[in-house]
Amino acid sequence: MKITLSVLKADIGSVGGHTLPSRRVLAKVEEVVREEVGRLLLDAHVFHIGDDIVLLLSHTHGIRNASVHELAWKAFREGTQVAKEEGLYGAGQDLLKDAFSGNLHGLGPQVAEMEFEERPAEPFMVLAADKTEPGAFNLPLYLVFADPMYSSGLLLSSELRPGFRFRIMDLAQTERDSYIVLDAPERLYDIAALLRDSHRFGIESIWSRRYGEIAAVVSTTRLRNIAGRYVGKDDPVAIIRTQKIFPATEEFGPPFALAPFVAGDTRGSHHLPLMPVKANTPASTFFCVPMVCGLAFSLKEGRFSEPVDLFADPVWDAVRAKVVEKAQEMRRQGFYGPAMLPMEELEYTGIAERLKELEREFS
Numbered sequence: 635m636k637i638t639l640s641v642l643k644a645d646i647g648s649v650g651g652h653t654l655p656s657r658r659v660l661a662k663v664e665e666v667v668r669e670e671v672g673r674l675l676l677d678a679h680v681f682h683i684g685d686d687i688v689l690l691l692s693h694t695h696g697i698r699n700a701s702v703h704e705l706a707w708k709a710f711r712e713g714t715q716v717a718k719e720e721g722l723y724g725a726g727q728d729l730l731k732d733a734f735s736g737n738l739h740g741l742g743p744q745v746a747e748m749e750f751e752e753r754p755a756e757p758f759m760v761l762a763a764d765k766t767e768p769g770a771f772n773l774p775l776y777l778v779f780a781d782p783m784y785s786s787g788l789l790l791s792s793e794l795r796p797g798f799r800f801r802i803m804d805l806a807q808t809e810r811d812s813y814i815v816l817d818a819p820e821r822l823y824d825i826a827a828l829l830r831d832s833h834r835f836g837i838e839s840i841w842s843r844r845y846g847e848i849a850a851v852v853s854t855t856r857l858r859n860i861a862g863r864y865v866g867k868d869d870p871v872a873i874i875r876t877q878k879i880f881p882a883t884e885e886f887g888p889p890f891a892l893a894p895f896v897a898g899d900t901r902g903s904h905h906l907p908l909m910p911v912k913a914n915t916p917a918s919t920f921f922c923v924p925m926v927c928g929l930a931f932s933l934k935e936g937r938f939s940e941p942v943d944l945f946a947d948p949v950w951d952a953v954r955a956k957v958v959e960k961a962q963e964m965r966r967q968g969f970y971g972p973a974m975l976p977m978e979e980l981e982y983t984g985i986a987e988r989l990k991e992l993e994r995e996f997s
């Protein structure tokens with residue numbers, strides 16, 4: 635049976651700043667999607683990362699399905715209503731348009747979807763980030779799908795040996811979607827040359843070359859391109875199928891434990907390490923350090939097992955302690971050098987405006 639997994643994420647308001655959604659908002663969003671389980675949907679799971687609410691939906695209607703997207707829109711709208719009633723901060727922040735127009739793409743929420751023939755056992759994971767950029771998963775996914783130093787399956791399993799196909803998006807294109815398709819390992823250096831620039835290029839999907847099966851899909855929405863101004867970071871979500879013909883769940887651990895520096899955090903304008911955290915963690919009051927959480931599920935005829943939290947076992951406490959040190963070290967540098975993003979990536983315009991005024995004082 636062909637199953638579609640749709641992950642849709644939006645920041646629709648939070649408590650005491652950009653921290654986490656209130657319980658009432660989450661409950662409203664969940665109530666709206668749950669009503670459709672057994673009708674439009676096969677299953678649904680709702681969680682949050684920082685102040686972003688994530689909907690994981692399974693169904694049989696394919697990607698970009700208008701009814702499924704409209705349901706998510708309705709859930710986020712009704713959640714926004716509750717957020718407004720409660721006076722939450724940034725209520726409806728990521729809903730950039732007033733009306734639903736057939737598809738959530740371009741309306742603000744992050745969207746990652748894939749359709750596939752369900753395997754007899756279909757393990758998969760959902761990754762969701764907060765306070766960062768669409769390219770934040772570039773390095774971990776490159777390492778796990780293309781680098782045998784991290785991905786032992788590339789050496790040890792004949793299923794993975796032919797490698798993976800990367801579809802990479804140019805995030806700077808505002809008029810139309812622009813992609814390049816590159817095969818690993820042959821085009822490894824070209825893939826690296828693009829993915830090193832996580833502000834400009836982002837992995838959109840990854841495919842098994844041996845089987846032509848979709849392995850991973852990442853959201854690539856840039857809110858700034860839609861709104862024409864800063865309205866919050868474009869923290870990505872991803873769906874990744876695992877095991878057998880794909881990397882194993884545990885092979886994702888070491889690449890995420892690297893916690894690479896990514897853009898985001900306070901005012902979306904700095905570099906800090908991407909910290910792996912448990913699902914439903916509030917945004918960090920330490921300068922909004924970028925965060926990623928992961929839930930893995932098994933799928934049976936489109937129904938989800940209970941989730942396992944990928945960054946909850948004891949190893950991750952030790953990893954987090956190191957990431958905190960790395961983050962604190964960078965923050966000691968304040969506004970200086972790579973601690974703050976380059977001018978063209980700054981999400982607030984204050985410095986640019988000030989520099990223009992200062993120009994007049996030069997002689």
Ligand SMILES: O=C(COP(=O)(O)O)[C@@H](O)[C@H](O)[C@H](O)COP(=O)(O)O
Nearest residue numbers: 652685765866867899900901902922
């Ligand atoms: O990154 C942030 C919010 O990100 P988010 O919208 O949650 O993706 C915060 O650091 C804010 O930029 C900061 O709190 C200032 O917010 P405003 O006062 O401009 O709303």
